[in-house]
Amino acid sequence: MLISSYGDLMKKLIKLFEYLLFILFLIVIVFTKEKYTILFALPILFICIFLSKRINKHFCIILFILSLLIKLLTIIYLKVPIVDDFKTMYDASLSLINKDLSFLNTFYFSTFSYQLGHVLYQALLLKIINNIFFLKLVNIIITSFIAIFIYLIVKELSNKMFAKTISLFYLFYLYPLYLNTILTNQHIPALLTLIVIYLIIKNKNSIKIPIIISIILVIANILRTESIIIILALIIYYLITINKKEVKYNLISIGIITSIFILLPILINLLLFNTNLHTKLENNAPLWKFYCGLNYEYNGRYNEKDQDVFFVSSNPKQLLENRIKEENIKLPILFLKKEVILWTQTNYDIRINNNIKLDILYLINQGILNLILLLFLIILFPSKKETNKYILLIKIILFIYFGVYMFIEISPRYAYILHILIFLLLGNALQRIDNYKFKNNFIIKRLKKEVNN
16 A cells, blocks of 8 residues: 555656656757757658668668768768867876876876776777777777667667667767767766666566666766766666565665665775775865856856866865855856756867868757757657656656756766767657657548548
8 A cells, every 4th residue: 555655656756757857958948059950950860761661681780880880981081189188088098008107196187086997998998909090999889889779779668660760860960970089988888878778678677687787887987977877867766666566676776786886986996096006086176066067157167267266275165165155146047058058059179171061060960969859858748648667767867967967067078978868768759759640640531531421
C-alpha cells in the first residue's frame, strides 16, 4: 500500500517536472538566433529519411564507415588551431612522454590537477605514434562509435527507421565534427555516458549493471569531471521509478553506484600519488567556476578579468559572496542569457581559404541546431500517456545539466554532450509527428466517409 501511494505521488511529480522542463526550454528556444536557418537543415533531414528507407542491411557498418569518412575529411580540410586548455594539456602530454615532469609545478596543473587524466590518456597514445594527426584519428574513431550508440539507443526508445534517420542526421551536424580537431577531452566521456544509458536500457534489473556503470562513470570522470551529473540523475531515476517489483533492486543500485563512485577515485588517487607523478586528480579552486559563472558582464563565460582577481585573492569565498550580493537582482537575466548561449549557440575557430563556404557551413550548422531544438521541444511537450522511464532518465540528466550551468562557467562547447542527449530523444519526436499525421489522416478519411454517406 505504501509503495502504491509512493508510486502515485511520483507519477504526479513526474508530470509536474515534465511541464516545468517544457516551459524552461520553450523560453530558451524562443531566443534562438537565425530561426530561418531551419530551411537549410530540412533538406538534409529529408535526405537522411530517404537513405534510412534504402539502407536495410549492415546499417551499423555503413553508418560507422560513413562517419569515419566525413570526419576524416573535416580533420583534413578544416584548419583549427589547438589553443587554450587543450594546447596546455597537449604540451603536457608531450613533456610526459619525454619524462619531463616540470609541467606539474605550473599554476595550471597545481590548481587543476584533475586535468591530468586527459594528459595521461594523450601521452599513452603519443607513446604509440607521436603525431597530433594520430590523436585526431583516434578522436574520429571514438566519435564514430558515438554515432553507433545514438542509433542503438534511439532504436530502443522509438524504432529502427527513426533511429537510422537520427543517427545519419547527426553525422552532418558540424559542431561535433569541428570538435574532433581541437583535442577536446569530451569525446570519451560522451561515449561512455551513452554506453551507460544503453546498458541501463538493455539490462533490466541485473545486479551487475550498477557495478559496471559505476566503474565506467569513474573512468569518464578521470577524463572530464562531469560524471557526478549522471550519478545524481541515476539516483533520482532509481528513486522515482520504484515499484513493488523493483524496490530492492533500485535501492541496492543506488548504494552500489554511490559507494563505487566515492571509493574508487580515492584508490586511484592513492595509486597515482605513489607514482613518480606524486600528485592527485583534484580541483584546488572549486569556487572558480562559480565566480566566473556568475559574472553578469561576461554572461558567465571565461574572462581574464575574473581570473586576475580570483587567483590573487586570499579569500575566494568572500569574493563569490560579494558577487552574489552585488548582482542578485541581475541573476534571473544572467541565468536566461547563459542558457540561451549554452543550448542554442556554437562558436568556432576554423580557418579555410574560402570564407563564403565557411559562412554557408555556419548557416547549415545553425539550421541543424535550430531544427533539433524544435524537435526536442515536440518530445518535451507532455502527453497524457506515461513517459517511458528511459526517456525520463535522459530528461532528468538534461534538467540537472540545465540547473548546474545556471551557476557555473559556460561555453557553447560545453553543450557537446547536451546535444548528443537531445539527439537520443529525436526519434520519439519524429514518431510523435508521424503518429499525429496518421491520426489526422484517419480523421480525414472518416469525415469523407461520413460526408459520402
